[in-house]
Amino acid sequence: MRDFKQSVLAVVAKIPKGHVLSYKEIAKRAGNSGAARAVGNIMKQNRNPKVPCHRVIHSDGRIGGFNRGKEFKAVLLREEGVKLSHRLKVLRS
DNA sequence: TAGCTGACGCAAA
């Protein structure tokens, strides 16, 4: 539970700039490969600046959602080097 | 304590 959340936060915090991880990948790293949904929930709840939740996207490479508005997230990613050409599958490692 | 929600993912139509 909380441990999982902690792991997720840690993993997300470890995401290097210019990289994006899918919720599923994060869940996998956190210890629960099938908790992608839960991860999303956690992110939504998360408010920690240390956790670049904007680097978390769908496994499809699309942007998921964001507390602050997906637009902001998209811009952020673009600024970091992740080119979201509208519907581009970036998903890097 | 139990139930609802959801920033997901994948399969099928």
Place this chain on the structure above:
DNA sequence: ATTTGCGCCAGCT
């Protein structure tokens, strides 16, 4: 290629 439906898990109320 898209759209629709179902499944799954943890967190929150």
